[in-house]
Amino acid sequence: MRRLARDSPSAMPRASNDTAIAIDRVHKRYGRTHALRGVSFDIRRGEYFGLLGPNGAGKSTLISIIAGLTHASEGSIAVLGHDVRSDFRAARRALGVVPQELVYDPFFPVRDLLRLQAGYYGCGRDYWPWINELLERLELTDKRDMSMRALSGGMKRRVLIAQALVHKPDVVILDEPTAGVDVELRRTLWRFTRDLNDAGHTIVLTTHYLEEAEELCDRIAILNHGELKVLEDKRALLDRHPYRFLSLQLTGDGGPLPAEVEALVEDRHEDTLELKLEQGRHYIADVMESIRDAGYRIADVRTREPHLEDIFVELTMDKPDGRAA
Numbered sequence: 001m002r003r004l005a006r007d008s009p010s011a012m013p014r015a016s017n018d019t020a021i022a023i024d025r026v027h028k029r030y031g032r033t034h035a036l037r038g039v040s041f042d043i044r045r046g047e048y049f050g051l052l053g054p055n056g057a058g059k060s061t062l063i064s065i066i067a068g069l070t071h072a073s074e075g076s077i078a079v080l081g082h083d084v085r086s087d088f089r090a091a092r093r094a095l096g097v098v099p100q101e102l103v104y105d106p107f108f109p110v111r112d113l114l115r116l117q118a119g120y121y122g123c124g125r126d127y128w129p130w131i132n133e134l135l136e137r138l139e140l141t142d143k144r145d146m147s148m149r150a151l152s153g154g155m156k157r158r159v160l161i162a163q164a165l166v167h168k169p170d171v172v173i174l175d176e177p178t179a180g181v182d183v184e185l186r187r188t189l190w191r192f193t194r195d196l197n198d199a200g201h202t203i204v205l206t207t208h209y210l211e212e213a214e215e216l217c218d219r220i221a222i223l224n225h226g227e228l229k230v231l232e233d234k235r236a237l238l239d240r241h242p243y244r245f246l247s248l249q250l251t252g253d254g255g256p257l258p259a260e261v262e263a264l265v266e267d268r269h270e271d272t273l274e275l276k277l278e279q280g281r282h283y284i285a286d287v288m289e290s291i292r293d294a295g296y297r298i299a300d301v302r303t304r305e306p307h308l309e310d311i312f313v314e315l316t317m318d319k320p321d322g323r324a325a
Helices: 059-066 088-093 110-120 125-137 153-165 183-198 210-216 234-239 284-293 308-316
Strands: 019-030 033-044 048-052 074-079 095-098 171-175 202-206 219-224 227-233 243-251 265-269 272-278 297-304
Touching: 019 059, 019 202, 033 059, 033 074, 033 202, 033 219, 033 227, 048 059, 048 183, 048 210, 059 074, 059 095, 059 171, 059 202, 088 095, 095 153, 110 125, 110 153, 125 153, 153 171, 153 183, 171 183, 183 202, 183 210, 202 210, 210 308, 219 234, 219 308, 227 234, 227 308, 234 308, 243 284, 272 284, 284 297
Parallel strands: 048 202, 048 219, 095 171, 171 202
Antiparallel strands: 019 033, 019 074, 219 227, 243 272, 243 297, 265 272
16 A cells, blocks of 8 residues: 655645644533533644543543534633634634544445535545545545445445545544454554554544554543543653563462462463562562462463553542542
């Protein structure tokens, strides 16, 4: 697959303002439900940004406000300097959103559907070559004359991505784009979105596949219970937790593990333990010696650094009193 060049129709000129999306003290209430609680942060122009959080954290509500599908109860949001309420036409023109749900017209052929979508933004025949490029890059060329109802779920999702991009928006929001899709499509989407980002587009990704966010994103924001828990560069976020994980496969008929070792157990499966060790406090040699003293032999040893998933769980896991960690 060819990469999007800087002089491709998709390559957008950089604005003098370095902020793609500015979110300022945003609240959203639905009756007694306070879905967003004073959320503030900026998404930089040209970055690949991860917006993460558990179900009910407020991610979809925030995206709906950015896209103009609902209004904030308090606060403001601007896309490339255009307020999403007072300057909504320019804000919508700068934005492309790929929704979670498969929403489509079942009767139009794929190519006609994309041309109609471009027309909604005032984009005429001069955009048709770009539509053809989208069909090619998303491997839809041989489906261009088929109606949406004749496509598989994965192909429909590719069309939704093409719809969001027909007007060449500078800012693209991908809301769970790989939910329920196969490995081949997932890889196709990530190659394509990386190329879009390399061409200058700002990409905002929400996903529950945290390994994707760890692989793709430059910075990551984590929401929980409508509040911003953390906003950091990915590397800084991964480095802020001074832990390593030790996986041990045990054999033998040892007795109970020492209490100080049992306190480190994160996971246990049959004869394998995973221990969470704090660097500078828990030493691998000391832990292994304690396990041997309990009557076990160690058949295999593996270590790993924290993944984004480990940090995500730690930041969003509720305590017994119902509050987030």
